C-alpha cells in the first residue's frame with residue numbers, strides 16, 4: 396500500500412512510499428482508511444517543529460471501516476464504520492489510564508507521530524480506542540472527529556462554558572472555529588473569534604458564514620478596544636487560546652476579566668513564555684492547559700455532529716486524493732483552506 400512517510404528528521408523529508416499492510420494482534424483491528432484530515436501538526440512535522448520518530452506514516456485525523464478483527468476483540472466486526480482515539484500503547488494500568496485520561500499515559504505512542512498513522516490505506520489500532528460513526532455521517536465528516544474532540548476536551552471539559560458567558564477564541568483554525576461554535580451551542584451570550592489578515596482568505600469568512608457572533612481581524616480592528624466596548628470594560632468570562640503566538644498569550648491574560656477562565660490549547664514556539672503572573676493572581680484566574688482528548692470528548696463531538704449543531708461539512712473546504720498531498724499541505728498552510736481532507 397502507498398503511505399505518506401516522514402522518512403527522517405529535518406525540514407521536508409516526506410514522501411509517498413510503498414509499505415506492507417500492518418499485521419494486527421489479538422486485541423487490535425485493521426481499518427481501511429477512508430478519509431484523513433490534514434492537521435496543523437502535520438505541517439509542523441513537515442517543518443521539523445513537532446516531536447515524531449521517523450520513519451513514520453503521518454496522519455491522525457482519520458475515519459474508516461474495519462476489515463479485520465483480532466481474536467480477542469468483542470463488540471466490533473468487519474464492516475463497522477469507525478473513528479479512533481489516539482492513545483495507542485497506553486498501558487491501561489497507570490493512574491492516568493485508570494481515571495480515563497489515557498491521553499496522558501507515558502507509554503502512549505500517538506499514531507502519525509510515534510507509530511504509523513493514517514495517510515495510507517490501512518491502519519491498525521487497539522479496539523478499545525474505537526468509536527462508532529453515526530449512519531448519517533460520511534467518512535469525510537467523521538475524519539473531523541479528532542480535532543473536534545480536542546476542542547471539546549479543551550473548551551467544554553477542562554475550561555468549561557456556562558450559559559451567558561462571554562467567550563473570546565484567539566485563533567481561527569479548524570479547532571478554533573469548532574471551539575467558537577461549541578461555546579455558542581453551550582449557551583455563551585457572545586462569542587468572539589480572532590484572526591489575521593491572511594485568514595481573510597477562508598477562515599474568518601467561514602466563521603462569519605456559520606454565524607459566530609463577532610469575527611475580528613486583529614490587523615484591522617483593535618481587539619482590546621473591541622472587547623472593552625463589548626463587555627463594558629469588564630473583560631470576557633472565558634478566553635480560549637488557540638493561536639499559540641506569544642502576543643496572543645499576553646492578550647489572553649489581559650482580556651479575561653476578574654475570576655475569569657483561561658483555556659490554553661495553542662502550542663507556542665518556545666517553552667519559556669512570559670505571562671503577567673501577578674495580574675493573573677489578583678484577577679483570581681482559573682487557567683486550564685489542555686492537549687489531546689479522552690473517551691467522553693469523542694462521544695460529545697460525535698453527538699454534536701449527529702444533531703447537526705456542529706457541521707463538519709461546513710469546515711471541510713477541500714477533499715483531495717492522497718497522491719495530491721503536497722497541494723493539500725499547501726492549501727492548509729496558505730490559509731486558503733479551512734480543513735483539507737485526503738482520501739487514500
Ligand SMILES: [Zn+2]
Pocket residue numbers: 434435436455456541542
Ligand atoms: Zn490533529
Ligand SMILES: [Zn+2]
Pocket residue numbers: 485486487488489490491492497500501502
Ligand atoms: Zn497508562
